[in-house]
Amino acid sequence: MKATDQDKIKKPLSIEEKIKRRNFISFGAFIALGGGAAAGWKWLLNSPEENAGITGGAKAPLRKALNKTEVFFRNFFSNNHLVKTYPKERAAKTVRVNSLIGINNDQDFDIGTWKLEVKLNRLESLKIGIDEIKALPKTELIFSFKCVEGWDQIQHWGGVKMSEFLSHHKLDNLAKKNYMGLGTPNGDYYVGLERDSVLHPQTILAYEMNGKPITNDHGAPLRLIIPVKYGIKNLKRIGVMSFSDQRPKDYWAEQGYDYYSGL
Numbered sequence: 001m002k003a004t005d006q007d008k009i010k011k012p013l014s015i016e017e018k019i020k021r022r023n024f025i026s027f028g029a030f031i032a033l034g035g036g037a038a039a040g041w042k043w044l045l046n047s048p049e050e051n052a053g054i055t056g057g058a059k060a061p062l063r064k065a066l067n068k069t070e071v072f073f074r075n076f077f078s079n080n081h082l083v084k085t086y087p088k089e090r091a092a093k094t095v096r097v098n099s100l101i102g103i104n105n106d107q108d109f110d111i112g113t114w115k116l117e118v119k120l121n122r123l124e125s126l127k128i129g130i131d132e133i134k135a136l137p138k139t140e141l142i143f144s145f146k147c148v149e150g151w152d153q154i155q156h157w158g159g160v161k162m163s164e165f166l167s168h169h170k171l172d173n174l175a176k177k178n179y180m181g182l183g184t185p186n187g188d189y190y191v192g193l194e195r196d197s198v199l200h201p202q203t204i205l206a207y208e209m210n211g212k213p214i215t216n217d218h219g220a221p222l223r224l225i226i227p228v229k230y231g232i233k234n235l236k237r238i239g240v241m242s243f244s245d246q247r248p249k250d251y252w253a254e255q256g257y258d259y260y261s262g263l
């Protein structure tokens with residue numbers, strides 16, 4: 001019988017032909033997906049940057065996504081959810097030092113005269129000394145501290161619960177505002193925190209690390225430990241505390257980082 005074109009088509013494909021065909025299909029898919037990704041990337045690069053302000057530097061669509069994630073996570077946030085804690089023996093003996101903004105450039109700083117300034121309004125503030133803070137009930141916390149740069153470490157901190165500090169100083173009403181702002185004494189590092197995280201039962205104003213007064217590099221004499229947030233929000237060496245309904249300025253949010261920075 002004479003071979004016809006039809007026979008040729010029906011003949012099963014050889015292994016090599018199958019491989020060729022698959023290569024062709026996957027290469028095609030690769031080009032199509034790659035093209036799509038490149039187009040998406042170009043769209044993102046050409047989209048406008050958000051207006052500089054409390055947050056800045058991110059492309060507008062990315063900020064929209066960040067803000068949506070915040071709304072999503074805030075719905076699940078509960079002050080009854082505690083972060084995992086560990087036995088004391090697990091805590092690092094050598095605690096990592098990260099950045100020192102607002103600390104290593106403050107020549108005028110004098111720990112002997114330091115007081116925490118709590119702004120009550122535009123004109124008035126409270127000035128609270130470290131002994132007054134240490135006189136309040138002490139809470140210890142051993143938890144895994146997480147930095148956005150990709151490290152984490154089990155650390156042991158001691159201090160007063162933020163919520164107890166606030167009610168002791170009759171600041172509960174002010175603390176009902178949406179945000180707390182904290183800054184170093186020289187104002188070089190500052191963070192904004194939303195109320196729920198501030199009042200979380202594991203948020204502490206810490207004056208001890210591994211059972212001893214906090215060292216300079218870790219934020220002596222008083223720092224924030226807020227385990228529901230990444231390290232960037234755990235401000236070292238607090239100088240000023242304030243309350244507001246609008247987002248306070250935030251050092252890393254101004255550089256494009258997520259304002260919420262929750263875990």
Ligand SMILES: Nc1nc2c(c(=O)[nH]1)N[C@H]1C(S)=C(S)[C@@H](COP(=O)(O)O)O[C@H]1N2
Pocket residue numbers: 095096097098099100101102103146147148184189217218219231232233234235236237
């Ligand atoms: N004043 C001040 N607080 C700060 C920082 C800083 O540079 N200056 N860095 C933050 C970051 S990014 C992290 S991860 C933690 C690190 O705290 P540690 O140095 O005690 O490990 O502090 C936070 N608080």
Ligand SMILES: [Mo]
Pocket residue numbers: 098146147148149231232
């Ligand atoms: Mo960090």
